Amino acid sequence: MLKKQNKNFTTISDVANYAKVGKTSVSRYLNGEQDKLSEALREKIAQAIAHLDFRPNHSARMLRAGHSKLIGLMLADVTNPYSIDVLRGVEHICRQEGYMLMVCNTDNERELQDRYLALLEAHRVDGIIVNTSGMAQKQISSLTQISCPIVMVDRINTSLGFDTVGLDNETAAKEACLHLQSKAYESILVITKSLEIDPRQARVDAIKAFTQEHEDISCDIIEIETMTVNQLSKEIQTFIDAYPNSKKAIFTTNGVAMMSTAKALKQLGAHIGSDIGLIGIDDPEWAQLLEGGITVMRQPAQQIGQTACERLLGRVQGNNQPAEHIKLTAELIVRQST
Secondary structure: OOOOOOOOOOOOHHHHHHHHHOHHHHHHHHHHHHOOOOHHHHHHHHHHHHHHHHOHHHHHHHOOOOOOEEEEEEEEEOOOOHHHHHHHHHHHHHHHHEEEEEEEEEEEEEHHHHHHHHHHHHHHOEEEEOOOOOOOOOHHHHHHHHHOOOEEEEEOOOOOOOEEEEEHHHHHHHHHHHHHHHOOEEEEEEEEOOOHHHHHHHHHHHHHHHHHHOOOOOEEEEEEOOOOOHHHHHHHHHHHHHOOOOOOEEEEHHOOOOHHHHHHHHHOOEEEEOOOOEEEEOHHHHHOHHHHHOEEEEHHHHHHHHHHHHOOOHHHHHOOOOOOEEEEEEEEEOOOOO
């Protein structure tokens, strides 16, 4: 009689030897074909499995069947609240559909991105979701070398053949401008991180288009990718001085730009809401607390994650339709900053 072995090393052969049956019978038992076995055989195999504390290697079985039941998620910045909400949405669908999720944080570094792509391929994931916020276009070109389906989050361009899921940037920016216009704001300063990221460029373009169509409101634009808070403070002061007789507001294209702007306004001693308005895309938790709260266009980040995962699983299961850019709607949350 075989001794009970460590469950990590117990094999189908061990079970077959203990039960004194063939490996084929054990495989049928494990694969749900128990109706092809006699009651006596089923009982022998069940007793052997219990005695040996056998755990089937589901990964090997899935790979033999042509899929791993693994999904990869690459995040550009795991500290970003938006990325965390996307992760929650993806994880919800994976759990619901019986998939395991492998999460990789690239810290916006190309070397880490390449390393994690190789790791995900080595694990033969069924598909990959890439939250590319912070990655320039040249950084994502290597994704075309990956053989499994890919869905991109917070991107617009589908020219690489990947589905993209993100915010309806044009509508969100226009709704923010309409809100500012309804509150009689006349001058807008747009503060943005790098415009190499196409959703930010889309937001800025939509604001420019709005102000060109409405003579009662104007906009200036500052890109702050390498700017310190001191430099940003000077730029904001220049904007304030340039429009002494108009009601002014600042629009930030994401939560990071909003945080930098809030710091710069504090350094200037400007009171948000009374001295200058502030509105932005993204709704970090602190935005509800600062000086009565900051008005935002709240992104449906969890829904974006869920939609991206549903789209990816559709591709895994054989959906061969052309790549699509799926746009979801932001929600205007009005607080005291406007």
